[in-house]
Amino acid sequence: MSTLLLSGKTLAKTIQQKAHDEARGLEADGLHPTLAVVVATDDGSTHWYVRSIERAAERAGISCRIVDLGHDATGDDLAVALKDLNADPSVNGIILQTPLPPGVESDELVGHIAPEKDIDGANPLSLGRLAVGQPSFAPATARAVIEILDHFDIPLAGRNVVVIGRSAVVGKPLSLLLLERDAAITICHSKSGPLERYTKTADVVVVAAGRAGLLNGGHVSSAAIVVDVGTNVLPDGSLVGDVDEASVRGVAAALTPVPGGVGSVTTSLLLLHTTQAARQQSRALIPGTAG
Ligand code: NAP
Numbered sequence: 001m002s003t004l005l006l007s008g009k010t011l012a013k014t015i016q017q018k019a020h021d022e023a024r025g026l027e028a029d030g031l032h033p034t035l036a037v038v039v040a041t042d043d044g045s046t047h048w049y050v051r052s053i054e055r056a057a058e059r060a061g062i063s064c065r066i067v068d069l070g071h072d073a074t075g076d077d078l079a080v081a082l083k084d085l086n087a088d089p090s091v092n093g094i095i096l097q098t099p100l101p102p103g104v105e106s107d108e109l110v111g112h113i114a115p116e117k118d119i120d121g122a123n124p125l126s127l128g129r130l131a132v133g134q135p136s137f138a139p140a141t142a143r144a145v146i147e148i149l150d151h152f153d154i155p156l157a158g159r160n161v162v163v164i165g166r167s168a169v170v171g172k173p174l175s176l177l178l179l180e181r182d183a184a185i186t187i188c189h190s191k192s193g194p195l196e197r198y199t200k201t202a203d204v205v206v207v208a209a210g211r212a213g214l215l216n217g218g219h220v221s222s223a224a225i226v227v228d229v230g231t232n233v234l235p236d237g238s239l240v241g242d243v244d245e246a247s248v249r250g251v252a253a254a255l256t257p258v259p260g261g262v263g264s265v266t267t268s269l270l271l272l273h274t275t276q277a278a279r280q281q282s283r284a285l286i287p288g289t290a291g
Contacts, residue, residue, distance in 0.1 A: 001222055004254040008144070008265040011151045015268035016060055022275035023061040026282075033278040034063040035093040035119070035270070036085045040073040040100055045233060050097055053267055060271045065091065075104045082112040092281055093119035093274035107168075116281060119273035127168060130176050137273050142174035144265035145206055145227050146181070148256060154204065154225050157182035162198045164188045164215065164242070165208035170229055174206060195219050207242040217247035224252040229262050 023033050035057055037050050050066060057064035067085070069077050078100070085091045094117045098106050110122035118126050121139035129136035149156060161183040165171035175185050186198050190209075199205050199219045207215045208229035220226060230242030241258030248255055256262055 001250060001253075003249045003252050006148060006152050006225075006227075006254050006256045006261065008148055008256065008261045008263070011147060012264035012268045015147070015265065015272055016056065019062065019268065019271035019275050020060040022272070022279070026275060026278050027061065029282070031278055031282055032063060032090070033061075033093075033275050034065060034091050035095070035274045036065045036067055036088075036091045037095045037097055038067045038069065038078065038081055038085070039097045040069045040071065040078060040104070041097075042071040043099060046097060046099065053095075053270065056267050057271055057274075062271055062274055071101055073101055073104070075109065078104065078109050079112050082109065086112070086114040086117060089281075091117065092278035093117055093270070095120050095270065096122060116284070117277060119270060119277050121173060122169065124168070127173060127176075130173055133180070137277070138177055139169050139173045140266045140269040140273065141170050141208075141229060141262060142177055143269050144262050145174055145229065146177050147265055147269070148227065148262060149204070149225070152254070154254075156204070159183050159203040160186075160201060161204040161206070162186045162188060162202040163206045163208070164195065164199075165206075165210075165229070167208070170208040174208070199224070209242050211242055212240050213244040214242045215248065216244040217249075217251035220248060220252045222251060222253060224254075226252045226255045227262065228256050228258050231258065231263060 026033050039050055054064040067081055085094050094113050096110055100106055113123045115123055115125050119137050121137045126136040130138055161178050163171050163175050166187050166189045175187055178185050188198055196219045200221055202224055204225045205220055206227040210230055212232040226248055228241035228243040232240050234240060239259050
């Protein structure tokens with residue numbers, strides 16, 4: 001059987017165009033959407049990723065400010081930088097890029113990002129709002145999974161969806177978004193036991209574990225739609241997902257590739273969220289227009 005490859009590239013371009021159009025609309029109103037990315041690492045692949053956000057922002061007409069505090073930044077340095085960006089009216093969206101220096105906990109720092117500028121849904125307040133159905137920015141990666149499934153007209157209501165991974169940035173918010181769409185969800189993690197117990201009967205399997213080759217062809221049915229969120233850099237420098245692509249191709253009905261799947265859509269959504277944040281912030285300044 002041939003497995004359909006669900007590329008995210010066309011969707012990523014469509015979302016980027018939407019962000020571009022919204023940025024032009026904001027410019028016409030005298031507003032200049034700006035995204036700030038806070039970095040504190042020497043890790044080359046992180047800097048490569050941040051530059052890719054910067055280039056995509058430029059293409060969309062969004063300013064991107066890289067705040068590089070260096071690999072020896074302290075938690076206090078990072079907290080001060082985040083608070084300064086919160087207070088800066090020219091900044092609309094803030095991302096705290098991981099990894100952080102050893103001993104600095106991202107979980108504590110993300111609480112400093114103002115919810116209205118939290119365009120990657122990192123602040124626990126954003127996750128809480130998502131949980132109770134209040135307006136908030138969902139983490140872009142979790143939203144990207146839903147956007148890809150919608151783009152390819154894959155129904156979610158009443159479907160049996162397995163999410164592998166329960167992090168606050170991917171697995172949990174994605175499960176909330178799927179619940180909002182009336183899917184029946186099972187969340188797997190490192191202690192949930194053999195994956196095939198859950199995945200064999202799943203209509204949709206989303207893998208977000210950060211383990212290369214975790215899901216293979218023996219884990220899924222021929223009807224399964226497999227979404228690979230994982231990004232793993234192999235010793236030879238190549239990028240692979242969490243799915244053993246060679247064994248899943250030919251078994252599952254459809255699969256998102258890595259690279260060219262969820263990741264490309266994620267970056268475009270960060271830009272779209274920035275324009276949405278800029279619009280919301282401008283409305284909040286005009287009495288009677290907030291909301
Ligand atoms: P994380 O915080 O390390 O969480 C990984 C999750 O996977 C945990 O819940 C863990 O379970 C679970 N897990 C690990 N090994 C497992 C196993 N053998 N069986 C079942 N579950 C297992 O990672 P994350 O931040 O969520 O990221 C997950 C992956 O997505 C990574 O590869 C990351 O690079 C990628 N990612 C991609 C994008 C994108 O835009 N494409 C964005 C963000 C992240 P426990 O909770 O029990 O430890």
